Amino acid sequence: MPPIDSVSQLTSLLRAQVEGLRLRGRSNEPAANPGKTSASSSSPSTQATGDGLIHYLVAQRVQGIAMDDPQRKRKTFRIFLESVLLQEFGMNLIGDSGFQQVVEEVLQRMESDDELHAAMQEASTLLLEQAEQSASSST
Numbered sequence: 001m002p003p004i005d006s007v008s009q010l011t012s013l014l015r016a017q018v019e020g021l022r023l024r025g026r027s028n029e030p031a032a033n034p035g036k037t038s039a040s041s042s043s044p045s046t047q048a049t050g051d052g053l054i055h056y057l058v059a060q061r062v063q064g065i066a067m068d069d070p071q072r073k074r075k076t077f078r079i080f081l082e083s084v085l086l087q088e089f090g091m092n093l094i095g096d097s098g099f100q101q102v103v104e105e106v107l108q109r110m111e112s113d114d115e116l117h118a119a120m121q122e123a124s125t126l127l128l129e130q131a132e133q134s135a136s137s138s139t
Helices: 003-026 050-063 072-089 097-111 114-137
Strands: none
Touching (some): 050 114, 072 097
């Protein structure tokens, strides 16, 4: 597959994911909250699947970024990008150092494009808002 096709497909995938974030934010629909357990299940993987679990895991990781971290938005988007790529290509890549390098290279290329960088900033803002909502609803 030519590189331009790969970039186009990745961009389409990310746009769809960001649109999902926007829609979730507009509807004020709470993200899946597997942290609240029921008597029949006790782990996130048994309480939420698919996108709900991904959003929950992203929110949990984003909450771990210090509020005063100057790279907070970049780190937030990197977590999101990593989760989208893992969802698309398989969770078995999660511990692969080569995969982490690919995520960083994709992130850097996206940052070098003004239009994509603006979209990344918007997505980061949405992700941070959702992580804060998730944190406040689980307390």
